[in-house]
Amino acid sequence: AQSVTQPDIHITVSEGASLELRCNYSYGATPYLFWYVQSPGQGLQLLLKYFSGDTLVQGIKGFEAEFKRSQSSFNLRKPSVHWSDAAEYFCAVGADYKLSFGAGTTVTVRA
Amino acid sequence: GAVVSQHPSRVICKSGTSVKIECRSLDFQATTMFWYRQFPKQSLMLMATSNEGSKATYEQGVEKDKFLINHASLTLSTLTVTSAHPEDSSFYICSARASTGTSGREQYFGPGTRLTVT
Numbered sequence: 001a002q003s004v005t006q007p008d009i010h011i012t013v014s015e016g017a018s019l020e021l022r023c024n025y026s027y028g029a030t031p032y033l034f035w036y037v038q039s040p041g042q043g044l045q046l047l048l049k050y051f052s053g054d055t056l057v058q059g060i061k062g063f064e065a066e067f068k069r070s071q072s073s074f075n076l077r078k079p080s081v082h083w084s085d086a087a088e089y090f091c092a093v094g095a096d097y098k099l100s101f102g103a104g105t106t107v108t109v110r111a
Numbered sequence: 112g113a114v115v116s117q118h119p120s121r122v123i124c125k126s127g128t129s130v131k132i133e134c135r136s137l138d139f140q141a142t143t144m145f146w147y148r149q150f151p152k153q154s155l156m157l158m159a160t161s162n163e164g165s166k167a168t169y170e171q172g173v174e175k176d177k178f179l180i181n182h183a184s185l186t187l188s189t190l191t192v193t194s195a196h197p198e199d200s201s202f203y204i205c206s207a208r209a210s211t212g213t214s215g216r217e218q219y220f221g222p223g224t225r226l227t228v229t
Contacts, residue, residue, distance in 0.1 A: 043222035
């Protein structure tokens with residue numbers, strides 16, 4: 001069975017600074033991977049996804065993620081954070097059409 | 112495209128009553144729908160997977176008699192929480208997998224339903 005680890009429970013970053021959220025997965029075959037963002041009381045919004053091909057994936061809102069098979073990682077990055085990026089971020093791995101989610105990382109943006 | 116709606120967005124019910132939550136794919140046909148539960152400050156936990164016209168498959172530890180799932184058509188799945196208790200209070204999110212596109216690997220999520228049992 002697949003699993004996802006997001007090592008950072010909470011990250012605080014200054015507005016304008018860069019952001020990197022870590023995600024490690026465990027899965028025996030080639031995974032397909034997602035990053036979602038959730039604002040309080042809201043559903044999930046897809047930021048980006050990786051199925052195959054180019055390991056650097058561009059998403060919405062200026063986010064990108066890099067798939068590194070050797071490290072079983074799919075870290076999310078943003079060069080310059082905006083106050084509106086404060087939210088909960090979930091990494092997910094898919095297999096057999098099911099998704100397994102990480103515990104999530106809360107991002108706080110300070111002025 | 113690929114919009115999923117849920118109704119209601121919020122519901123408050125009394126302990127012992129049942130409540131039904133609807134999940135609809137608005138602009139595509141959903142081969143499979145998924146129901147998740149999310150406790151405050153926690154991740155999404157898959158409760159069950161439903162395919163149109165067949166019985167739902169429940170994850171380990173989920174009571175199928177308590178959480179009734181019906182997937183009556185390719186655009187509608189319902190989750191009924193029967194004899195609700197305060198511990199059933201949670202945020203319930205559905206998702207739908209399209210029968211075509213992206214090899215069916217992507218799920219499209221609804222906005223969620225906040226259930227409060229008093």
